[in-house]
Amino acid sequence: MTLQQNRQHQIHQFIVTSAQMSAIEGRIFAAGMPVAALMEKVAQAIFKRLVALYPRPRVRRVGVLVGPGHNGGDALVVARELHFAGYEVLIYRPLSKCKELTGKHGEYVASLGVEFFEEIEPLLDCDLIVDGLFGVGLERSISGKIAQGIDRLNEQSQPVISIDLPSGLHTDTGAVLGTAIQATQTFCLGLWKLGLFYDKALAYVGKAELIDFDIPLKDIQAVLGDRNPIYRITSAVAIAHLPLKRPQFTHKYKEGHLLAICGSQRYMGAALLCGLGAKASGVGMLTIAVPKSLKPYMSQQLADALVVGCPETESGAIAELPDSIDLSSFDAIACGCGLTLDAMGVVQAVLESDRPLILDADGLNALAQLGTIPTLSQREAFTLLTPHPGEFKRLFPDVQGEAEDLVRAVRRASEQSGAVVMLKQARTAIGYPDGSVWINPESTPALARGGSGDVLTGLSSGLIAQAIARKLPVEPLVQTAVWWHAQAAISAAGVRTELGVDAVTLSDYLLKVLPQFVRSGNQLEKSSG
Numbered sequence: 307m308t309l310q311q312n313r314q315h316q317i318h319q320f321i322v323t324s325a326q327m328s329a330i331e332g333r334i335f336a337a338g339m340p341v342a343a344l345m346e347k348v349a350q351a352i353f354k355r356l357v358a359l360y361p362r363p364r365v366r367r368v369g370v371l372v373g374p375g376h377n378g379g380d381a382l383v384v385a386r387e388l389h390f391a392g393y394e395v396l397i398y399r400p401l402s403k404c405k406e407l408t409g410k411h412g413e414y415v416a417s418l419g420v421e422f423f424e425e426i427e428p429l430l431d432c433d434l435i436v437d438g439l440f441g442v443g444l445e446r447s448i449s450g451k452i453a454q455g456i457d458r459l460n461e462q463s464q465p466v467i468s469i470d471l472p473s474g475l476h477t478d479t480g481a482v483l484g485t486a487i488q489a490t491q492t493f494c495l496g497l498w499k500l501g502l503f504y505d506k507a508l509a510y511v512g513k514a515e516l517i518d519f520d521i522p523l524k525d526i527q528a529v530l531g532d533r534n535p536i537y538r539i540t541s542a543v544a545i546a547h548l549p550l551k552r553p554q555f556t557h558k559y560k561e562g563h564l565l566a567i568c569g570s571q572r573y574m575g576a577a578l579l580c581g582l583g584a585k586a587s588g589v590g591m592l593t594i595a596v597p598k599s600l601k602p603y604m605s606q607q608l609a610d611a612l613v614v615g616c617p618e619t620e621s622g623a624i625a626e627l628p629d630s631i632d633l634s635s636f637d638a639i640a641c642g643c644g645l646t647l648d649a650m651g652v653v654q655a656v657l658e659s660d661r662p663l664i665l666d667a668d669g670l671n672a673l674a675q676l677g678t679i680p681t682l683s684q685r686e687a688f689t690l691l692t693p694h695p696g697e698f699k700r701l702f703p704d705v706q707g708e709a710e711d712l713v714r715a716v717r718r719a720s721e722q723s724g725a726v727v728m729l730k731q732a733r734t735a736i737g738y739p740d741g742s743v744w745i746n747p748e749s750t751p752a753l754a755r756g757g758s759g760d761v762l763t764g765l766s767s768g769l770i771a772q773a774i775a776r777k778l779p780v781e782p783l784v785q786t787a788v789w790w791h792a793q794a795a796i797s798a799a800g801v802r803t804e805l806g807v808d809a810v811t812l813s814d815y816l817l818k819v820l821p822q823f824v825r826s827g828n829q830l831e832k833s834s835g
């Protein structure tokens with residue numbers, strides 16, 4: 307991989323707040339880069355991208371929304387260049403007061419004969435809208451005629467490209483302040499802004515891409531340091547970790563031995579799906595413990611797994627693990643898929659073990675009922691909790707859920723439990739005990755269906771068992787599993803639509819999708835930010 311590619315991958319992984327962004331830009335200005343020069347550089351990059359996506363004559367009339375700050379300044383530079391490139395440009399500038407640099411650009415664009423309007427109406431029938439009303443400097447709710455203008459524009463259907471952020475979205479929380487532009491695409495400038503990753507922002511951001519303007523890595527690292535960084539999960543994890551490196555001469559027990567404790571009469575399928583996810587991970591050995599009445603079914607479905615039939619309760623749940631299962635002989639233990647709360651005793655047993663543990667579904671509900679989150683932090687071994695929002699709220703009732711602050715939620719939960727906490731939702735977030743948070747920006751609604759979580763648990767656990775057996779770092783495999791799982795769903799949805807990605811199909815696509823991203827020797831073939 308070239309230095310430039312490596313920089314690209316690093317740049318795409320950082321996520322910043324508005325304060326961090328202005329500190330980073332402050333270092334650039336302090337080093338001598340004039341503000342006007344940076345604005346010109348950024349806006350030229352935006353212009354080039356726009357022309358590539360919306361060439362004339364397909365697009366002829368472009369409406370440019372200009373706000374009072376440097377977001378508006380960017381937009382005016384873009385407007386000037388579009389004018390010189392032969393587009394018909396109309397400017398909506400609702401506020402006369404503006405920053406000096408923005409004012410200068412406005413004067414020059416007006417001197418070229420480009421028309422300025424204080425009302426939105428003349429722009430409503432433009433072929434394309436460029437939104438430069440507000441960026442990271444939005445301080446308060448948008449109101450009055452600007453809000454009316456935005457709402458009026460949101461009723462139209464032409465494409466809208468927002469510069470840096472859709473105007474009206476809070477840079478750090480993704481909250482809508484008053485009202486917000488519903489963008490078709492968002493050109494995020496320099497570094498990914500945190501607000502773009504909140505589920506509630508999805509309806510406004512549209513397709514987001516990063517416009518790189520050569521921010522030196524040293525300035526980013528100087529500001530972000532290793533203090534609670536927030537990262538975006540990208541295909542870089544595929545280069546780094548998939549497929550898990552293995553020597554020519556090895557054998558199945560050296561490639562990880564996973565114990566999956568799952569299933570019940572009521573939820574037989576969850577055990578199978580967890581097993582399929584584990585198989586796709588490439589784990590060397592899979593032992594799957596289910597209620598004994600499920601053994602024939604599971605042995606038939608998972609020919610290459612060791613299926614252990616456990617004593618079961620009246621309700622068909624696992625009553626206890628048989629003596630034949632020695633927990634210390636496994637590299638990792640996954641517990642919870644389809645267990646039901648009647649298997650509480652088993653959850654207690656694995657919590658008392660010293661093995662790396664992945665808890666999901668009823669494993670988490672049992673943990674919540676046992677109220678042992680505080681003791682969890684005394685576990686020495688690696689522990690991963692994989693709740694969806696409902697399970698999360700039961701486990702961490704005092705931590706605000708995703709609705710308030712995704713990063714704070716998983717960070718606090720990981721701090722409280724000492725575990726890695728994966729909060730599964732449209733934009734899955736992973737909190738680590740060191741305070742770092744990884745967010746998966748690219749997923750698909752196809753995953754919103756029963757069983758996809760069981761596959762993810764199996765996949766994550768299989769990768770973790772292999773890493774432990776191979777003495778590789780375990781933490782990065784959590785974001786790797788989340789990314790891989792989402793990419794498989796996206797690939798499957800591309801072929802079968804979002805309605806066609808049932809969990810068995812999803813597990814099948816895990817191995818179909820991987821070659822697109824990696825080839826032998828782990829060189830990257832397809833980079834996607």
Ligand SMILES: NC(=O)C1=CN([C@@H]2O[C@H](COP(=O)(O)OP(=O)(O)OC[C@H]3O[C@@H](n4cnc5c(N)ncnc54)[C@H](O)[C@@H]3O)[C@@H](O)[C@H]2O)[C@H](O)CC1
Pocket residue numbers: 328331341344345348373374375376377378380405439440441442443444445446447448449469470471495
């Ligand atoms: N740091 C840089 O110089 C660069 C910035 N880039 C672009 O500039 C914006 C950030 O610019 P800034 O001037 O800080 O803020 P905004 O343009 O987002 O606008 C803030 C502006 O608007 C006023 N304001 C805030 N809230 C409201 C409101 N609800 N109603 C009315 N007015 C409001 C506020 O007082 C400010 O004057 C960044 O996003 C980039 O697009 C360059 O791209 C790179 C260099």
Ligand SMILES: [K+]
Pocket residue numbers: 377437438439440441468469470471472473
């Ligand atoms: K904007």
